[in-house]
Amino acid sequence: MTISPAEPTIVATGLRKSYGDQLVLDGIDLSVPKGTIFSLLGPNGAGKTTAVKILSTLIRADGGKILVAGHDPASDPDAVRAAIGVTGQFSAVDNLLTGEENLVLMGDLHHLGRRRSRLRAGQLLDQFGLVNAGKKVAATYSGGMRRRLDLAMGLVGQPRGFPWMSRPPAWTRGPAATCGRSSASWCPAASRFS
Numbered sequence: 001m002t003i004s005p006a007e008p009t010i011v012a013t014g015l016r017k018s019y020g021d022q023l024v025l026d027g028i029d030l031s032v033p034k035g036t037i038f039s040l041l042g043p044n045g046a047g048k049t050t051a052v053k054i055l056s057t058l059i060r061a062d063g064g065k066i067l068v069a070g071h072d073p074a075s076d077p078d079a080v081r082a083a084i085g086v087t088g089q090f091s092a093v094d095n096l097l098t099g100e101e102n103l104v105l106m107g108d109l110h111h112l113g114r115r116r117s118r119l120r121a122g123q124l125l126d127q128f129g130l131v132n133a134g135k136k137v138a139a140t141y142s143g144g145m146r147r148r149l150d151l152a153m154g155l156v157g158q159p160r161g162f163p164w165m166s167r168p169p170a171w172t173r174g175p176a177a178t179c180g181r182s183s184a185s186w187c188p189a190a191s192r193f194s
């Protein structure tokens with residue numbers, strides 16, 4: 001039996017980005033199959049967050065071809081935004097709100113409406129093991145609980161397949177990269193999950 005590879009959900013070829021005269025991304029190629037966890041590893045300042053910002057429409061690349069869920073982030077950013085969720089390097093959790101309120105706020109930002117936002121918040125609190133913490137303000141959460149809430153917030157809009165994280169929590173990381181490049185290079189590591 002032949003198993004065909006899953007279609008890529010993120011494809012980037014020759015991705016380039018400079019800040020002023022500082023070249024940050026020098027022709028990066030990525031192909032991420034659907035249904036996989038993909039880790040982009042590199043030392044501080046390698047350009048990981050820059051790449052995530054480009055793929056998630058926050059900034060534009062200087063060059064290269066990109067398709068995210070079949071859409072070009074530069075020419076069709078709304079379609080890309082509708083298809084993805086993003087959890088950033090720094091937490092988006094509001095410490096003054098409860099876990100549930102943070103999720104409902106995210107639902108409001110997705111225009112889900114109050115009833116659907118509350119429903120979705122309840123589902124995610126359950127899914128992320130935060131039911132008992134849902135009514136407590138996030139300031140009282142442990143680091144791991146806050147990270148789980150942050151990740152759940154990235155899933156409120158029910159993205160097609162993937163939240164992206166710059167610096168994800170350890171349990172979402174793929175296997176250690178063994179691409180054999182030097183530590184100053186990009187080291188993509190992908191693992192299929194079931």
Ligand SMILES: Nc1ncnc2c1ncn2[C@@H]1O[C@H](COP(=O)(O)OP(=O)(O)OP(=O)(O)O)[C@@H](O)[C@H]1O
Pocket residue numbers: 019024042043044045046047048049050051089166
């Ligand atoms: N808005 C900006 N203006 C100018 N330079 C920037 C900007 N954002 C990032 N840089 C520079 O681009 C380079 C790559 O930064 P980036 O944040 O993408 O790295 P990173 O791989 O995410 O690093 P870290 O592991 O520390 O999070 C760094 O040298 C950084 O100083």
Ligand SMILES: [Mg+2]
Pocket residue numbers: 048049050089166
């Ligand atoms: Mg970063």
